[in-house]
Every structure is written in C-alpha cells, then in structure tokens.
Amino acid sequence: MEIGSLIRRAAVHHGDAPCLIEGARTVSFRAFDRLTDRVGNALLASGLAEGDRVGVLLPNGIDCLVAYYALAKAGLVRVTLNGRETADDHAYKLADSGARGLIHAAALIDADAVDVPVRIDDERLAAWMADGDDRPCQRQRALDAPYRLGYTGGTTGRPKGVTLTTRGELAELSAFLTDLVPDLRAGDRFLHAAPIAHASGAFFLPAVARGATSVVMPRFDAAEFLTLAESSGATMTFLVPTMLAMILEAPGIDDADGRFRRICYGASPIAPSLLERAEARFGRVFAQVYGQAESPMVITCLQPEDHDRAGACGRPFTMVDVAVFDDDDRPLPPGEIGEIVCRGPQLMSGYWNRPEATERALRGGWLHTGDVGFRDADGFFTILDRKNDLLISGGFNVYPREVEDALLGCDGVVEAAVVGLPDDKWGDRVHAVVAGRDGLDADALMARMRERLADYKRPRGIDIWSELPKSAANKILRRAVRERVLEAREEQA
Numbered sequence: 001m002e003i004g005s006l007i008r009r010a011a012v013h014h015g016d017a018p019c020l021i022e023g024a025r026t027v028s029f030r031a032f033d034r035l036t037d038r039v040g041n042a043l044l045a046s047g048l049a050e051g052d053r054v055g056v057l058l059p060n061g062i063d064c065l066v067a068y069y070a071l072a073k074a075g076l077v078r079v080t081l082n083g084r085e086t087a088d089d090h091a092y093k094l095a096d097s098g099a100r101g102l103i104h105a106a107a108l109i110d111a112d113a114v115d116v117p118v119r120i121d122d123e124r125l126a127a128w129m130a131d132g133d134d135r136p137c138q139r140q141r142a143l144d145a146p147y148r149l150g151y152t153g154g155t156t157g158r159p160k161g162v163t164l165t166t167r168g169e170l171a172e173l174s175a176f177l178t179d180l181v182p183d184l185r186a187g188d189r190f191l192h193a194a195p196i197a198h199a200s201g202a203f204f205l206p207a208v209a210r211g212a213t214s215v216v217m218p219r220f221d222a223a224e225f226l227t228l229a230e231s232s233g234a235t236m237t238f239l240v241p242t243m244l245a246m247i248l249e250a251p252g253i254d255d256a257d258g259r260f261r262r263i264c265y266g267a268s269p270i271a272p273s274l275l276e277r278a279e280a281r282f283g284r285v286f287a288q289v290y291g292q293a294e295s296p297m298v299i300t301c302l303q304p305e306d307h308d309r310a311g312a313c314g315r316p317f318t319m320v321d322v323a324v325f326d327d328d329d330r331p332l333p334p335g336e337i338g339e340i341v342c343r344g345p346q347l348m349s350g351y352w353n354r355p356e357a358t359e360r361a362l363r364g365g366w367l368h369t370g371d372v373g374f375r376d377a378d379g380f381f382t383i384l385d386r387k388n389d390l391l392i393s394g395g396f397n398v399y400p401r402e403v404e405d406a407l408l409g410c411d412g413v414v415e416a417a418v419v420g421l422p423d424d425k426w427g428d429r430v431h432a433v434v435a436g437r438d439g440l441d442a443d444a445l446m447a448r449m450r451e452r453l454a455d456y457k458r459p460r461g462i463d464i465w466s467e468l469p470k471s472a473a474n475k476i477l478r479r480a481v482r483e484r485v486l487e488a489r490e491e492q493a
Contacts, residue, residue: 002073003169006205007073011030011033013029014030017029017211020216021215027062037070039067040070041132041133044139052077053079053100055097055099057083057109058083060196065214070137077147080201082473083108089159090114091114096161102116102120144165149352161351169205171298172202181203181287184206185210185211190213192216194473203264222247223250226253230256234258235262238265241267262285263286264287271405273408275307284304287304288301288302294361294369298346299322299340300317300320301315302315302380312380313381319344320344322342324341324374326338329363338372339368343365343366348367370387371387393420394426400419403432412436416433418478421485421489430460431463433464434463442461
C-alpha cells in the first residue's frame with residue numbers, strides 16, 4: 001500500500017469533515033487530498049525525480065503537512081528539518097542527504113546559502129496549492145525503498161541520517177492504532193502542540209486513517225495550550241515531559257476544563273513526581289511511548305492503567321520484539337541490567353551512507369538502542385539511562401536519570417540535568433543543574449538529596465539556571481549542560 005492511498009481513501013470516507021484546523025483556517029479531508037495532489041504534481045514538474053531527497057523547513061501548520069504528504073505521493077524522499085535548529089544544522093542535513101530540493105519558509109532560512117537546485121519558498125508553495133494541477137498524483141514506491149530521512153539527535157556527535165521506509169511507516173501506523181491510540185475515531189480532535197517535524201507529526205496519519213481532526217498550534221505556549229484545548233474540544237494530544245511540566249506551572253491550570261481521553265508522552269523520561277501531579281490534574285489518561293529515530297515511536301508502550309509501575313516504559317508494541325542483551329549480545333533474564341534491543345518491521349533500513357554504523361547498530365538483526373535497562377518478570381521494561389551517560393563515581397555506577405528524578409521531586413524544580421565532571425579522586429564527580437520557580441536554593445536542594453539518595457549518588461554541587469539548553473525536540477541536552485559548566489569553571493580558574 002502507498003501512503004497516498006490512505007489520504008485518498010480518507011477523502012472518500014470523510015469528505016468535507018475537518019481534517020486540519022490551524023487558527024481560523026480549516027481544511028477538509030477532500031481538500032487535503034486535492035492540495036497534496038497539486039503540490040505533488042508541481043514538485044515533479046519542477047525538475048525533481050522520484051527518489052530525490054527534498055528538505056522541508058516550514059512552521060508548525062497545515063502547509064507543512066501538505067508538503068510532507070505531497071512528497072509521499074510524488075515518490076520523493078522527505079528530509080525533515082526543524083525551525084529550532086541552526087542554519088549550520090540545516091546546511092549539514094541537506095548536504096549529508098544529497099538533497100536536490102528544499103521547501104521552506106523564507107523567514108526560516110536563507111535559501112541562497114544552501115546548495116540545492118530546486119527551492120520552493122512559502123509563496124510559491126501557496127501558489128501551487130491555489131492553482132496547481134489537481135489530477136491524482138500517485139507514484140509507486142517499493143515498500144523498502146527510502147520514504148523519508150530522519151536524523152538522530154546528535155547528542156554524542158554529528159547527527160546520522162536514518163533511512164525510513166514505507167514498510168516502517170505503515171508498521172508505525174498499525175502499532176499506534178493497535179496499542180497506543182486504539183480508540184481514536186472520527187469526531188476526535190488531536191491537538192498538535194509539539195513540533196510536527198518531530199514526534200507529534202507521527203500522530204497525523206493515524207488521525208487521517210480514522211477520520212479524526214488534527215488541530216495544530218503554530219508554536220507551543222503553555223497557557224495557550226490550555227485555552228486551545230478547551231476551545232477546540234481536544235480529546236487527545238502528545239507532549240514531551242518538559243512541555244507537561246510547563247503546562248502544570250501555567251496560570252489558569254487549576255481552572256482549565258480539559259476533556260482529554262488520552263495524553264501520549266515520550267521523547268524523554270518522565271519524573272514520577274511530575275507524572276503524579278499530571279494525573280492528579282488530568283486523570284489517568286497518560287500513555288507513554290518509547291522509541292528513537294531508528295525505531296520511530298515504536299519500541300514499548302505503557303498504558304494508562306499500568307502507570308503504577310514507577311519508572312517503567314511499558315511492554316513491547318504488539319509487532320515488536322524487545323529484549324535485554326549483555327555486552328556480548330547474549331540475552332539476559334528478567335531483572336538483569338543490560339542494553340535494550342528490539343526488532344520488527346518498524347525499524348530503519350539503515351543509516352544513510354553509513355554502512356559500518358548500520359552494521360554495528362543492527363548486528364544480529366536487532367537494533368541496539370544504546371539504552372541501559374532491564375525487564376521484570378511481567379514483561380515490563382525500565383530504562384535506567386543512556387549507555388553513554390552512565391557515570392562511574394568512586395567505582396559505583398550512577399545513573400543520571402535517578403538523580404534527576406530525585407531533584408524533580410523537590411518543590412519548585414521544573415528542569416534538571418545531572419552530568420559527570422572529571423575528578424582525580426572520584427573519576428566522575430556528580431554535578432547537577434536545575435531550573436524552576438523563583439526562590440530555588442542550592443543548599444536546601446543538597447539537604448533534600450542527602451535524605452533521598454545514597455552518598456555516592458548525591459550531587460557534589462548544584463547550579464541554578466533560568467533555563468536548561470534543549471534540543472529542537474525539547475529534550476534537555478546534558479552534553480551542552482556539561483560543556484557550559486566546564487567553561488564556567490575554566491573562566492573562574
């Protein structure tokens with residue numbers, strides 16, 4: 001099956017019902033099918049050929065989704081770019097992917113500064129949507145041919161291109177509708193508050209397949225989220241934990257009239273204290289999804305009724321095998337700590353133009369996630385931390401996430417990052433940086449950590465910042481935190 005077939009079928013099944021809402025603008029399922037045909041035909045007429053990579057850098061909104069699915073219909077390969085990234089990031093991804101085209105908002109990039117032969121700005125895109133050739137655009141693409149290129153977060157080096165296929169996209173769709181949002185239906189309203197260029201965009205195709213309406217926020221604001229959730233009648237959404245923490249601190253949270261039946265969250269771990277506050281406010285409607293760029297959004301899922309299992313990230317999606325391996329790639333029994341691995345139809349076919357990295361990551365047919373964790377006797381998995389983020393202090397293993405969770409349980413702390421600083425005595429000196437409400441006191445936080453953590457896990461120092469550095473996906477960047485702390489110490493020396 002082609003992705004475009006799902007859009008055409010939705011146009012037949014749901015016709016003039018609202019497919020997308022952005023502010024005062026509404027696009028029906030029938031109109032969305034027509035707009036993606038027009039843009040798809042225009043892309044092919046512009047000199048692009050099937051299989052060409054095309055970057056997309058547009059704000060959260062209807063036009064961005066039109067571009068995404070026009071590329072799908074035209075047999076072109078999308079290279080997703082994020083407006084929160086830098087010009088250097090964009091140039092790197094376009095060059096690394098060998099992109100021949102770029103669909104962009106003029107305000108987000110200087111197109112003359114990147115080397116792509118076909119450039120479509122927002123004005124030209126609008127003209128195509130208004131007057132383009134709306135004959136059906138449906139180029140055939142092999143199930144295992146490249147469908148889109150994602151990029152890893154680049155937390156340990158330059159981002160790697162991740163080759164994702166139609167087979168993987170359909171597997172992700174099936175996994176969502178089977179396990180994550182099985183009751184998604186016509187009449188539902190899914191509120192896209194997180195970037196469509198990241199995880200939130202994964203929920204659009206399931207909404208199309210079920211006839212649900214997607215309501216798109218151009219940019220996230222916690223107070224506006226509460227207002228829009230109420231005015232739009234939103235029944236489902238996706239958030240990263242940082243966004244959820246901001247919503248719970250927003251003015252008017254106590255009076256907000258939310259009707260969410262399901263709030264999905266993921267992209268980074270959630271602190272138990274944050275989850276407890278969120279459930280107290282919105283009810284037991286939270287579903288956690290664990291995935292990564294190489295297995296987008298689909299490794300394990302923690303259902304709302306299972307959230308009493310503190311720290312767990314859930315059981316495997318129905319069509320995914322998940323296990324824990326030791327350093328020699330041997331499976332470990334329940335309770336033993338090792339690297340989480342998975343396999344299934346949702347996996348990437350490989351890293352773009354990086355065969356050696358592909359072989360390492362997919363050795364033995366299993367994706368080696370780089371996440372350290374364990375499985376319990378009931379089949380629930382728990383992530384302890386990233387393998388590369390493990391600290392060894394005085395010979396003891398320290399998982400930064402455990403320390404961060406303890407800090408986030410302190411009143412007024414909204415963000416936390418724990419890093420290791422070089423120390424001749426300890427090896428890694430545990431150091432924390434937090435942000436939150438006015439009045440945070442480092443000495444008071446240190447006292448709380450003495451109550452909550454074993455001696456070797458406690459931070460030896462705590463800095464208070466106004467905000468922690470984050471990725472384009474709103475994930476806190478420990479590497480950037482560590483670099484900033486080290487730079488400040490060098491300046492003071």
